[in-house]
Amino acid sequence: MAFNIYDFTSFTQSIDQALYEWLPPFWALLVEMTIIGLVFLLFYAIVGLFLVYAERKVCAFMQNRVGPNRVGPYGVFQTIADFIKLLMKELVYIKNSDKLLFNIAPFIVIIASFMAIAAIPFAKGLHAIDFDIGIMYVIAVTSLGVIGVLLAGWSSNNKYSLIGAMRSGAQIISYELSVGLSLLTIIVLAGTMQFSQVVEMQSTGWFIFKGHIPAFIAFVIFLIASTAETNRGPFDLAEAESELTAGFHTEYSGIKFAFFFLAEYMNMFIVASIAATVFLGGWMPFHIYGWEGFNHVMDFIPPLVWYFGKTAFVIWLMMWFKWTFPRLRIDQLLTLEWKYLLPINLVNILIMAFIVLMGWHF
């Protein structure tokens, strides 16, 4: 079993082969699925906890504060302590709420984000499943989360929750378009929807450089639209703390609230990793054409570091947005989408198609 931090293909394949040799195919598949599920669950917990900590530190530094610094060195165990607190809290029962939907909603939200992570390539040969239409699949799956949000708002029997849920519905349905279209711009350039090939094609240069102006515009639009899709500030209208107290999860407590909370951060991670994969070259190192020595040094950095570095950069950008801008109003939110982002996006695809046709990209 060859373990290579630059190429995981042989590693994953050897595990696969070993399982199929030991067990009948059905059981091998089952065991494989269980292993992958457990690995992702663990990954989920770690990333979620880390992101909450990172957000609190980032916003603290932007606000001239220190941030969490009591639990462990530099407060690194703060989120674990918070998580334990949330686990032990009472699950408040809401009078006249739709009990089934109320209980199911957090799971829908978290399952939607859980499904999306399966298609993301972390490094060469390190992804759970490599669809032919990976980008399409991710777009489809991430938009499922809004059902959970809508159900949560509806079933809580709270007017604030309902307003939040309705806002969230209008918001995600609109911004879904921009996310899809901005990714489509890159699909036009790449000619494929398969994540592994999208990354492979960027070995000669990231798409944001290859597709220059339209790719950059698409990247900016994707950042804006995906921030809106993950319900983060300045688009956090579904929560809108100062208007709707906590929006759709006003009535949730304890671990159910933790699910919503975790799903928000995981959605942010997924969106950031899509941005990193599609625009910033995924796990591909940074290369400058002609600088052989420089490129060689860049190749030496393992792909996982590249991947997580780029994702962290995009996440940091999104946190920067949230902690700088005031919140939009619901009609302005829709104006931004339908009057600005969508037309620009459509023109942008045309330009991209023209550039690809004329071969003006790098």
Add this chain to the structure above:
Amino acid sequence: MNSFTKYFTDIFWGFRSLLIGMSVTGRYFFSPGQIVTQQYPENRKKLKMFERFKGDLIMPHDEHNQHRCTGCGICETNCPNGSIEVISDRIELPDGKKKRIIDKHIYHLSMCTFCSLCVKTCPSEALDWDQTFEHAVFDRTKLTKILNKPGSSIIKDIE
């Protein structure tokens, strides 16, 4: 045509204003030297309150365990919310005169609004402010304090 150019200038100025805003937060993010948070319980030793800080009412005693309070009760009448009770006593001096001395100067910290009227109006300047500020206790009876120390007496020349 006018609305067409306006569309794009709007986008340009909008983005510009957003980037200006981001430059402010970004600058603070990269300059951790500007953090203003005080690490409170850790800096307890270094933490020095301003000398005029109104933390707690005290009655200063000198090295002979003597204070300046005559027990006249002006602070009690001036206190707007009854947080001071002066219980005075009368003793007979050797020359036969009767003199009022203080028995207990009771101060309810829990009722005090720190308006400083007692300190200002005291004719013999017997009261002062202390700079302690950690007033949390588990039992509220501890917030009722007797300001004159046991066995203390008044400084001679104060009438």
Add this chain to the structure above:
Amino acid sequence: MKEIINLPVQSIEEEEYHINMGPQHPSTHGVLRLVVTLQGEIVKKLQPHCGYIHRGIEKMCEKDTYQQIIHLTDRMDYLSAHINNHAVCLLVEGALEVEVPERVKYIRTILDELNRIASHQLWWSSFGMDLGGLTCFFYGLRDREHILDIFEESFGSRLLHSYYTPGGLMRDVHPNFQKRVKDFLKYNRKKIKDYDRILSGNVIFLERSKGVGVLSKELAINYGVTGPSGRGSGWACDIRKKHPYAMYDKVEFREVLRHEGDTYSRYMVRIDEMRESMNIIEQLIDNIPEGDFSAKMKPIIRLPEGEYYQCVESARGELGIYCISDGNKNPVRMKFRTPSFVNLGVLDKISREMKIADLVAIGASLDLVIPDIDR
């Protein structure tokens, strides 16, 4: 009794519903309860219910001496405590016809303006927070801390000062006072630019505030909306100009006026007022005359029999005190015309047909302090 508690519920049209904003709600900044009738997200009617933090300050004044009343006025509009104290002091001094020393006037004016800046900074913080920009909150509080330090050094309290007494001050200011104030002015002039960069120029903020909650000049006058909220509608209602007290007739300053009457103009009036306040302080801080910090006053103050009124410009508008005295050491009746209470009255008028998000912005732009409403 039951009728008083259960205020009549407003009639409700089809597709409308009530929602309770408050008494516990993040954007009411206290225990104000607004019963809002909504249609979708659009505010149709709004009924404020006050009294959740009523402490009976006016009644308590009737048993207190005039020196004691001062510490009660701190607790009305706790963000401009000095200015509230100033009103009582001016009332008593005016009734007794006491001439306070020049030094006292200078110091009072400087402290009033510092207090106004501090109040506006906290307003700016919470305004940003209400619109969803949480970082503003910390920037505003960070800068306000410097003013509170000046206060703490001179008289030992940060929020509720009770520093003015009828006739003068509790004690003289700290020797460091002048240097600290000058340092603060230098610091704040730098930081106020950040305010503009992060919020005032931001396109999202402009969209949220321009044309939102338009208060016309007629409406402002009819409802008696004073202070920065009234001046945002173009009504020149600054007591410092109209009925000058302390040093305000001797310093040069501009009465900030804007004519649009929307949330943005109310916002800009306050931002500009911070600059004007700094100008006022700059004119005074270098030439504080030496002298007594208090005029000679009797230990027990008895106002001559009669009725008195004194108004000052607090950070929120006109603070008026109406006092009836029968010659005793306690007033017979004290009535406070608090600006927040009067400004709250217009909230229903200007927030109709607006979105619920606008209601939050309008409420924040009126700068309501709830203990000031309920007293």
